[in-house]
Amino acid sequence: MPEQRLLVVEDDADQRRLVASILRAEGWTVAEAGSVGEALDELARSPVDLVLTDWKLPGRDGLELLAEVRARGTETAFVMMTAYGTIAHAVAAVRAGADDYLVKPFERQALLLAVERTLRQRRLADENRRLAEEVADRDRLVDLVGSAPSMQQLFRRVEKLAGTDATVLLAGESGTGKELAARALHALSRRSGGPFVAVNAAAVPESLLEAEFFGAERGSYTGADRTRKGRFEAAHGGTLFLDEVGELPLPLQPKLLRALQEGAVTRIGATQEIPVDVRIVAATNRDLAAEAAAGRFRQDLYYRLDVVTVVLPPLRERREDVPLLVRHFVGRAERRHGVRVAPFPPPLLRRLVEYAWPGNVRELANVVERLVLLSEGGEVSPDDLPDSLAARPAGDGGFRLPPGGLSWETHERECLRQALDLAGGNRARAARLLDLPYKAFLYRLEKHGLATPGE
Ligand SMILES: Nc1ncnc2c1ncn2[C@@H]1O[C@H](COP(=O)(O)OP(=O)(O)OP(=O)(O)O)[C@@H](O)[C@H]1O
Ligand SMILES: [Mg+2]
Structure with a gap:
């Protein structure tokens, strides 16, 4: 493990030396400061893994030091020491972003416990953030x-x-x-x-x-x-x-x-x-x-x-990317338009996954932006989908039997063929287009000798 550097901020020199010596005895490198100004100088000199500071300091107090430290990022752990009877200070410090607090006077053991626990939590948080960024990196190449x-x-x-x-x-x-x-x-x-x-x-x-x-x-x-x-x-x-x-x-x-x-x-x-x-x-x-x-x-x-x-593969051949892209474009639309929306409801997401996307990612990006823009109370609604994606019309889809009738067998064969075409040869999707159970669809393909196209 790399060497860890701690900073003890306390205006009472005796107390400061005592605390610092306890921590040094455990193997940490410890810097000391008697005021917020001195502490900031130390922080500027080299990075600090943990700041342990008294609340009450001459001039600016520990809470102001906390604000300065947090303004520099979240990597530094922070423990506030407060006097007995000032628990309100401890609560305020934690609210303002301190990792922990110690009520004075404290035992050596309590000090070591607080420091160790806080450093460990910081390490875990860093690790989680790194992992989260790694996942995002893996699924992204530039834009x-x-x-x-x-x-x-x-x-x-x-x-x-x-x-x-x-x-x-x-x-x-x-x-x-x-x-x-x-x-x-x-x-x-x-x-x-x-x-x-x-x-x-x-x-x-x-x-x-x-x-x-x-x-x-x-x-x-x-x-x-x-x-x-x-x-x-x-x-x-x-x-x-x-x-x-x-x-x-x-x-x-x-x-x-x-x-x-x-x-x-x-x-x-x-x-x-x-x-x-x-x-x-x-x-x-x-x-x-x-x-x-x-x-x-x-x-x-x-x-x-x-x-x-x-x-570049068409989107319909990598449907598993649709949810990831939806999140990506939701984030982009939120930033662009200054709104926030709740995650897309699963049935809506499913419809986006199943759609054939003739316009590929550009079309998906536009649909998502439209849904975000038209959202109300932070909820997107399938009613705002463009017509091409809206629910299939119920009933006959506008079909009318020609006055002279038709040949049922030819008509059925034609429906199957066109559904296969529309679905790019994907049978499961073609079956969905005809609202047929998969097995019933396969049975009809067999019947018309369409079961092994071009194989
Ligand atoms: N894999 C992807 N990840 C994120 N955004 C994408 C992705 N693919 C396309 N886009 C977005 O979709 C839109 C179209 O992308 P782009 O202009 O690169 O496509 P294209 O293949 O050049 O299209 P065309 O042939 O019509 O010019 C852009 O807004 C782009 O940001
Ligand atoms: Mg282009």
């Missing part, structure tokens, strides 16, 4: 939150890749956290002191994209009234995030490829190349391999970007 195995694996991958300059392609549906992953790659890299520059190929008009990427000399095109740097140059020394790279128009793709290969850019209207040192992270919610195969994306650029692909 990405997730405890599902697929996310944990992703975190380890991102950490590893952050130590390299390799080009990374982030793939995944909309709202799965591609941009957060790109920022994490930057934040954990040796480039974190440099810029993180994002350029979104879908958000800039095609005619301006080249200037946006590579810059333009003054007068090089109509409206270029001054020389401007491109995003590549702006990202020098840092990370360039090519967002929605699948949307990049074909004519611009060879120029991007060239910049990536050469590590240099040429501004529009310039002849000289400018070397740039950037780490490239690209993102797409399209299947770039398929786009390349179909001729909508250049093969050579695809291979250049696809050095390492990291896939």
Whole structure:
């Protein structure tokens, strides 16, 4: 155990020396102070594990010392000594954050007991806080939150890749956290002191994209009234995030490829190349391999970007993360809007877990913020869920038998097929969509020869 340093604050020098010598005899390092001012000097000199102070001191009293100590954090244990008959002082001290009190006069044994117990409690509190922080750390990578195995694996991958300059392609549906992953790659890299520059190929008009990427000399095109740097140059020394790279128009793709290969850019209207040192992270919610195969994306650029692909899993494939993310977004909405809400009721949470989340984490974040904003008396209500998530309409769901009738067998088969589709092949969920017990659902799948799709 590391050496523990105690501070005894008492204006009566004889009493102070006596107490200090008892504590020293037990092996502690003990500093002494005769006033609040001297005590603060000692605290400034080096950290103290425990302060044992008299209430009554010349000038400022022990309670004021307590306030000073607590203002510096919660790590220091604090024991107040009060005179016999002033139990109110002891109570006030504990209320103000003291760990314990000793009523004078006290026996040596009582002193040692109070000090040992208080130090032990502090150690436990520190340990608990450390463990709580560790749990939170494990489920978080910079701003990405997730405890599902697929996310944990992703975190380890991102950490590893952050130590390299390799080009990374982030793939995944909309709202799965591609941009957060790109920022994490930057934040954990040796480039974190440099810029993180994002350029979104879908958000800039095609005619301006080249200037946006590579810059333009003054007068090089109509409206270029001054020389401007491109995003590549702006990202020098840092990370360039090519967002929605699948949307990049074909004519611009060879120029991007060239910049990536050469590590240099040429501004529009310039002849000289400018070397740039950037780490490239690209993102797409399209299947770039398929786009390349179909001729909508250049093969050579695809291979250049696809050095390492990291896939962000959709939320419906890691439902176990929903409660964790809900807590995360509730905290964020509470801070943002200055409100507090009670934990979500289990049936509501269950509905959030079971929903298919086509918009992934972004959609969940919006739904949670809405519930928090519309909460009343600190309670969120399922009535405030958006329609897409609200309870399924009771009854026939608007279905009308066509006037000419229908073939029951075909209709049933079609219902099963569409439910499977909607549920992404997950049978349990498909059964829920049709409000059928799982066994009854399987029986009907068998009947229609749908039981082993594509196996
Ligand atoms: N794992 C996560 N933990 C915490 N917040 C997340 C996570 N994933 C996404 N978010 C939040 O969801 C929103 C969307 O994330 P982000 O912009 O990174 O998604 P994206 O994959 O880039 O989406 P798009 O393809 O639509 O651009 C952001 O508000 C982000 O804070
Ligand atoms: Mg994005």
